[in-house]
Amino acid sequence: MDASDPIADAMQSAVEAGVFPGAVLAVRLRGALRYHRASGLAASLPTPEPAHRETVYDLASLTKPLATVTAILCLVQDGTLDLDRTVQAYVPDLQKAPVGRATIAHLLTHSSGIPAWRPFYERVAEQDKLRPGFLGSQAAKDYVLQLIGAEALAAPIGTQAVYSDLGFMLLGLLVERQAGRSLADFVRERIYGPINAAPLCFLPTTGGPAPVAANSIAPTEDDPWRGRMLRGEVHDENAYALGGIAGHAGLFGTAEAVLAVSGCWLDAVKGRQSLLRSDLARRFTSRQEIVPGSSWALGWDSPSAPSSSGTKFSPNSFGHLGYAGTSLWVDPERELEVVLLSNRVHPTRKNDKIREFRPKIHDIIYRELIPGG
Numbered sequence: 042m043d044a045s046d047p048i049a050d051a052m053q054s055a056v057e058a059g060v061f062p063g064a065v066l067a068v069r070l071r072g073a074l075r076y077h078r079a080s081g082l083a084a085s086l087p088t089p090e091p092a093h094r095e096t097v098y099d100l101a102s103l104t105k106p107l108a109t110v111t112a113i114l115c116l117v118q119d120g121t122l123d124l125d126r127t128v129q130a131y132v133p134d135l136q137k138a139p140v141g142r143a144t145i146a147h148l149l150t151h152s153s154g155i156p157a158w159r160p161f162y163e164r165v166a167e168q169d170k171l172r173p174g175f176l177g178s179q180a181a182k183d184y185v186l187q188l189i190g191a192e193a194l195a196a197p198i199g200t201q202a203v204y205s206d207l208g209f210m211l212l213g214l215l216v217e218r219q220a221g222r223s224l225a226d227f228v229r230e231r232i233y234g235p236i237n238a239a240p241l242c243f244l245p246t247t248g249g250p251a252p253v254a255a256n257s258i259a260p261t262e263d264d265p266w267r268g269r270m271l272r273g274e275v276h277d278e279n280a281y282a283l284g285g286i287a288g289h290a291g292l293f294g295t296a297e298a299v300l301a302v303s304g305c306w307l308d309a310v311k312g313r314q315s316l317l318r319s320d321l322a323r324r325f326t327s328r329q330e331i332v333p334g335s336s337w338a339l340g341w342d343s344p345s346a347p348s349s350s351g352t353k354f355s356p357n358s359f360g361h362l363g364y365a366g367t368s369l370w371v372d373p374e375r376e377l378e379v380v381l382l383s384n385r386v387h388p389t390r391k392n393d394k395i396r397e398f399r400p401k402i403h404d405i406i407y408r409e410l411i412p413g414g
Contacts, residue, residue, distance in 0.1 A: 048076055051405050056081035060394040061366050063092035063259075064383035067296035068406055069304070071376045075410055077296065083259040086270065086388050097240055097258045097293050098382040099276050101363030104292035105209050107241070107302050108228045110149065110340030111317070112216045114325055115231055118318050121219055124149070124339070131215055138190035140211065143198045148208040149325075149339040152201065152332045154194035155208045161185050162266075162282035177247045177284030185283060186214055202335035206289040210279065213288020225286045235316055238301035241294035246274060246285040258293065259384040261365055276365050276386060290364075296380045303371050303378045306359075310373045326359040326373075349396075350379075351403035353414060366395055370403060375411055379403060 052066055063081025067074065079092040100107065116122035122131070122145065129141035143153035168184065169176040175184075189211050195203060213224050220227040225243040233241050242252040255273035263270045266278060275281050277290035285291050309315035309322030325339040336345035341359040344350050349362055350370040354377075360370035366385030371378050381402065385395045407414040 047405055047409055048402075049078060049080070051402055052078070052080040055394075055398050055402075058394065059392065060398045061383035061385040061392075062387050063096075064366070064381060065092060065094055065096055065098070065296045066382075066402070067094075067300055067378075067380040068410065069300055069378040070410055072304075074300075076406070083384070084272075084387065086260075086263070092259065094297070095257065095295055096382075097253050097295055098367060098384060099259070099261050099363075099365045100292045100294055100299070100367050100382070101277065101290050101365040102206075103299065103361055103363040103367050103369055104280075104290045105288070106341050106361045106369070107294075107299065108224060108243075108292050109209055109212050109216060109288040110325065111232055111302065111306075112220070112224065112228055113145070113149070113212065113340070114317055114321050116216065116219050118321060128153075128211065128215065131219060132186070132211075134186060135190045138192075139194045140189065140192065140208075145212070145215075146329070146331065146339065147198055148205075148212050150202060150329050150331050150335065150337045151204050151208060152199050152335070152337075153205070153208050154196045154198045154201070154203075155189070155205050155211070156192055156195045157203055157205050157207070158279075159188070159192070159207060160278070161188050162278040164188065165282035176282055177245070182214060182217075182283055185210065185279075199331055202332040202337055206277075206279065209289035210283070210287055213286075216288065223286055224288065232302070232305075232316065233298075236301050236305050238294070238298045238305075241292065241298035241302070243286045243291045244273060244275065244293055246281060253293065260387055261384050262386045262390055263388045270388070296382050299369055299380045299382070300378060303369055303380070307371055307373060307376065307378060311376070327357075347400065349399040349403070351400040351407065353404055353407035353411070362399075364390075368399060377407075377411070379406055 062085045068076040083092040084090040124146040135141035147153040260272035261276040280287040280290040309317040328343045354372045355374040358372040366383035368381045
């Protein structure tokens with residue numbers, strides 16, 4: 042290893058320690074790309090394959106801010122969505138559902154009271170056995186919406202912040218209803234196309250031409266439920282059951298493509314020309330006061346002790362993590378953007394070493410690239 046590059050040293054050490062098979066780290070400071078390298082392997086099984094800067098990763102829950110939250114801001118900007126209106130105002134199917142009385146803002150801040158997670162994919166798979174082709178269909182989406190509506194609240198609305206995939210599954214379905222098209226089509230046409238965020242896309246499980254070649258995608262888990270090594274299909278089971286396009290997971294992309302979206306947000310927050318309106322971007326990335334003590338902004342997280350962003354990012358920073366081994370943190374005060382993409386779930390999810398590594402790498406980046414950091 043090159044002792045003159047502490048960032049590269051840390052990444053290589055993480056590979057050797059089994060934090061992940063490999064990863065791509067991209068760091069941009071005040072608009073200049075300061076670090077963009079791949080480390081280790083994109084695939085360790087069945088045949089070792091090196092990671093490259095162009096390797097496409099399953100972004101997991103980075104889908105939430107990069108797709109769903111950005112789409113919601115655009116709908117608010119268009120005047121077709123109001124954060125303070127209730128879910129049932131937009132989804133009449135949920136008129137009598139407990140979560141129907143929550144607002145869009147409650148869902149974005151994970152304070153709607155809806156439970157964190159349920160294995161809905163098992164129920165969808167059962168239906169698929171009775172009705173082949175059900176999995177990934179519009180009928181499956183309607184069915185999952187019913188299941189979400191039937192959920193009793195784990196806490197009264199607005200009283201607790203509980204990170205919820207179910208809440209973002211609901212937001213994804215709501216965006217599709219308001220936009221009149223799939224979440225994938227909306228974000229591609231409205232956001233990713235105009236800002237040249239490519240490759241950044243969903244990979245539908247229902248057929249059709251693949252947006253990216255499978256051999257350019259880092260595999261994730263040798264999945265016991267699906268009985269195969271996952272490559273070119275979403276790792277999250279509930280997103281898979283919804284056809285690969287969901288509000289909580291399903292997005293795939295490169296580090297450079299992620300930077301295109303984070304840069305769009307940063308420009309808006311800083312008041313520069315952007316696809317996103319500055320006042321809305323600032324509201325969405327600011328910590329909310331719905332639940333006192335919560336670190337959540339509107340779909341974005343903010344640093345809290347301890348934070349995956351380490352100890353140096355400013356309180357005004359915003360970011361998010363992805364279960365498969367991905368993260369994005371943006372410090373608007375320093376104009377610092379850090380994208381870490383890995384497949385730490387390859388070949389198994391039974392590996393949580395990344396929890397200790399994330400804050401360390403962000404502190405190293407800050408120390409090496411920020412004067413006086």
